[in-house]
Amino acid sequence: MKQINTLLTRTNSHNSIVFNMILWSCSFVILLFLFSGNSAPSKIDYIYTSSFIFTLIIPISLNLYLLIPKFLKKEKYILFCVFFITNLFLFVQINTWFFNLVVTSFFKDYFFISYHNPLEIYFIFSIFFILSALIKLAEDWISLNRHENKTLKTQNQLIENQLYYLKGQINPHFLFNSLNVLYSLAIDKKHQITDAILQLSDILRYVIYDIDAGKISVEKEIELLKNYIEFEKNRHIKNSTIKFDYSIDEDLEIYPMLLLPLLENSFKHGLKSGVKNPFIDIQLKTKNQNLNFTIINNYKEIINPDSDNNKGIGLKNIQKNLAIVYLDKHQFSIEEKENIFTVNLKINL
DSSP: OHHHHHHHHHHTOSOHHHHHHHHHHHHHHHHHHHHHTTSOOOHHHHHHHHHHHHHHHHHHHHIIIIIIIIIITTTOHHHHHHHHHHHHHHHHHHHHHIIIIIIHHHOTTSOOOOSSOHHHHHHHHHHHHHHHHHHHHHHHHHHHHHHHHHHHHHHHHHHHHHHHHHHHHHHHHHHHHHHHHHHHHHHTTOTTHHHHHHHHHHHHHIIIIITTSSOEEHHHHHHHHHHHHHHHGGGOOTTOEEEEEEEESSOOEEOTTSSHHHHHHHIIIIITTTOSSOEEEEEEEEETTEEEEEEEEEOOOOOOHHHHHHHHHHHHHHHHHHHHHSTTSEEEEEEEETTEEEEEEEEEO
16 A cells, blocks of 8 residues: 555656646647637737636646645545536636736737637636646646556565575475485385385475476375375384374465475474374365365473574464465464474465
């Protein structure tokens, strides 16, 4: 909203010199040929047209630079109409007075008789008032549209840069943990290492190729979570229970790498915290274009300031990511109660 208000302010800061030069040059040509009729313009036509233009400049400038920005653009329509009509009637009368007293005094060699009756002068003034206002509003609209497009491009670029930065924080961290798993399996010479390498390759294929896509199917995100769970099971945490229930009622798409960090967080600070009989309960449901993702895990309280800070940074990065791609379209809640950690994410897809 603040940016839009800035744009509206910018539309009033047009190049007034260029605008008025073009406006009054065109107006002079139009009025000159209008007043001269079918004959070629004579000297008296130039004098009359210049004098008539002089009586138009002040009221139209008041209309363009005072009445429109102060009343019309602020939706004070009644006040705008009152001042618009007052301005019109006042300067039509000034036009008549100007020709009767001023012009005839300066140009005594010419006998000025008004080319138009009062009704025609009202008509000419009204046409110029309306056309000049429409031209100014059209210029403002073009300027506003141009600034909005520029702002949207800048915002999109900013979002892409922020997402790239946040994804860059997630991927090295995940890869480091994965190499630790393979390393421990290799030391113990366990046959599960071949399965673990295949699972990791599927995860990395997702991270390398799918993460750059604008959106991916929820099914692919589920496959990523399943591969990650199976990969983490290679650590053989004793007495651990991992449940992943999911149901999808329609083909939906989601931004990549939004759900995996939440799952990774539950393993890191829950399953691997040393808690007795660790468990992770994961539920993913989609219905009516809404995704509901919940993770519940137990954990052991660890007095380690560095660990708490890392956990906080991870969740903050997730919240930043969500705020960028699903602004005002998501609900993210965290609950800690009796060593049970619950994360719930709802997204309107």
